[in-house]
Amino acid sequence: MNELSVNHLLGIKHLNINDLNLIFKTADHFKEVINRSIKKVPSLRDITIANLFFENSTRTKLSFELAEKRLSADVINFSSSQSSVKKGETLIDTVNNILSMKVDMVVLRHPNPGAAELLATNVDATIINAGDGANEHPTQALLDSYSMREKLGDLKNKNILIVGDISHSRVALSNIYALQLQGANVMVCGPKTLIPKYLHKLGVLVEHDFLKALKWCNVVNMLRLQNERMTDSFFPSVREYVQQYGLTSDILNSLDKDIYIMHPGPINRGVEISSDVADSKNSIILDQVENGVAIRMSIIYLLAQKKPLNK
Amino acid sequence: MSKNIILNDKEIDIILQRLACQLIENHQDFSNSILIGLQPRGKSLLNRIVQILTQTYNISELNYGLLDITFYRDDFRRNEKILEANTTDNLQVEGKNVVFIDDVLFTGRTIRAALTAVETFGRPSNIELLTLIDRRFSRHLPIQPDYRGRQIDVYDNQKVVVDWDKETRKDCVYIINKV
Known part of the structure; x- marks a missing residue:
């Protein structure tokens, strides 16, 4: 098997053992890549990813951003403390506004359980859950x-x-x-x-x-x-x-x-x-932190693979 | 499906001996050279060349390894067939004379990806290409081999298969029509 069974990463409960094995195997290759002198691959040069963090984060946010940049994706970052969310905008409106800037993938951290699932069913982008309340990470x-x-x-x-x-x-x-x-x-x-x-x-x-x-x-x-x-x-x-x-x-x-x-x-x-x-x-x-970049590269790469370019 | 065999095991062996001699002519003792097999199909050809160089010509300190180009391809999300990545060795290429080794040279896109991929390990002194089969008139990019086993003409709807038989050593190269 060389393809994930899901189109979004919302939680482990949606994955099967083949998905896990594929993610680990692909991460092995990316771990080797990020130990070279040039740590970047061009695979995602036509993909834009928005990191939407409605909760504080240091290592997860940095790790995602580094993984995205290592894959050559364009990255935009959003933090709720500096946004219109404070002015009363809904999550779906916020995300749809960002998506209209031609964003392909959204990495979401949110204090409410189920926020990632809500987005996945309401917006046209690949969603990666970077932590939703006390639900999943x-x-x-x-x-x-x-x-x-x-x-x-x-x-x-x-x-x-x-x-x-x-x-x-x-x-x-x-x-x-x-x-x-x-x-x-x-x-x-x-x-x-x-x-x-x-x-x-x-x-x-x-x-x-x-x-x-x-x-x-x-x-x-x-x-x-x-x-x-x-x-x-x-x-x-x-x-x-x-x-x-x-x-x-x-x-x-x-x-x-x-x-x-x-x-x-x-x-x-x-x-x-x-x-x-x-x-x-x-x-x-510290091994966990290093492996975090390889694992996130693997997930982003495999999810991007599920969305072929329109010919 | 009918196979049109274009090279049998004896012919392949003669070609490999010649290619090995050509490499020795240009790289002498290989002290500043590295042979790089392109995954997955270049692996077997690399192994055969290494075997000849070390066993027949006693090249003692031969540097070689494998390079996977999956993450450097230009058809990611454009190709219906999903490609799996393979192992890449820790390649020491800085200042070295690199020889890429692959079984069939077709469009040249694999070699273009390999040129990008190998630079992530360092800056080689120069890069050459060795290929067993050169499909003439099918190139999409300005890439040509420096060492070529056999040049052949094949229609677009045909595929060239290099079959390395590990057990019997009855290697062969054949042409089939794509389904």
């Missing part, structure tokens, strides 16, 4: 899986642990879908108040004892507390959270095995992960 999940595969090979029957604020995390949900598609065992760990009640119905193991969970896993993905999405008090104090769920070198040293440590960023050093652990030899956090 598919490109993060794909780069996470890709980084794990680099270290562990095939993820079938591997034990992957996701720790932290699962309730408010789009990274967790997309990772669960992606890992399960590849046959991995997934466990989530965190305070009861930060783990959705229904999660076990997805076939995910739920554990509240952090040390027990760490002993089970091959890889731990530490998530940040999404304070900006918390409307209530979910744990007594940050200090207590750190004591129970903060990853430190003391805890890692107490395990009788090595595990890989991941974090989607931004890291709150000293909260979910200590500084020495984040910078340790088993940390693959």
Whole structure:
């Protein structure tokens, strides 16, 4: 198979295992390209991409922009804080105005779950979801899986642990879908108040004892507390959270095995992960960032391929 | 579908020996040269040439590798057939004499893409082209081979196939009509 089954990347739940394998295989080639002295390919020189970020982002936005430029696409950036959205314009109106400037593809980050899906059904452009509320963040999940595969090979029957604020995390949900598609065992760990009640119905193991969970896993993905999405008090104090769920070198040293440590960023050093652990030899956090560009190049390339030029 | 065989294994072998000798004539010990097979079809021809140079002519330090041009093609989103990318080696081309190796030279567009692709690794001193089959009168671009196995005339509705048989070594080149 050399073509994606979807025309937009809205979420991992819309993909199948062949799509994942194709994305990873294509990313392998792009990873080789971005390590050459000239890191650019001309494939998308006739494509214009709009990056619409209605929420703050550093690495995702930079990573998308770099991926687009490496593919020779023309790029326009939009941030809601400097736009007419503040004047009351709807999302679809904003996007349609941008599309009338002959934009082919839209990368959308939005605080509302389902925003990418809404756009995909209402506007004539390829949509890539760069995070929609607490719903999905598919490109993060794909780069996470890709980084794990680099270290562990095939993820079938591997034990992957996701720790932290699962309730408010789009990274967790997309990772669960992606890992399960590849046959991995997934466990989530965190305070009861930060783990959705229904999660076990997805076939995910739920554990509240952090040390027990760490002993089970091959890889731990530490998530940040999404304070900006918390409307209530979910744990007594940050200090207590750190004591129970903060990853430190003391805890890692107490395990009788090595595990890989991941974090989607931004890291709150000293909260979910200590500084020495984040910078340790088993940390693959910077690999994730590097792989993010290759994965996003792969996705943009494969989606562009689905839209042939009118002859 | 009928095959019109234009070269059999013995003829191909003689041509490959000649091409190898021509390369030696221009590149001597190959110390400042690199042979680059263009993926996917140039891979087998590269392997045969390398085999002859190293085993028959004892060229000891031969630089060679593979280059994939998929991301540099000029027909992305224009071609109904979706092309899969292949592996590219880490090519050291800076200041080197590069020889592209491909089985059939047709429109010249693959070579144009390869010229762009190879520059992403550095600036070669010069670039030559070796091809087993040169389809005459079919070029879309001003590109010609420096080393040519056999020049042939083929109608537009025909395809030239180079069949490298790894097990029996009964290689052949034939022409078929496109469906």
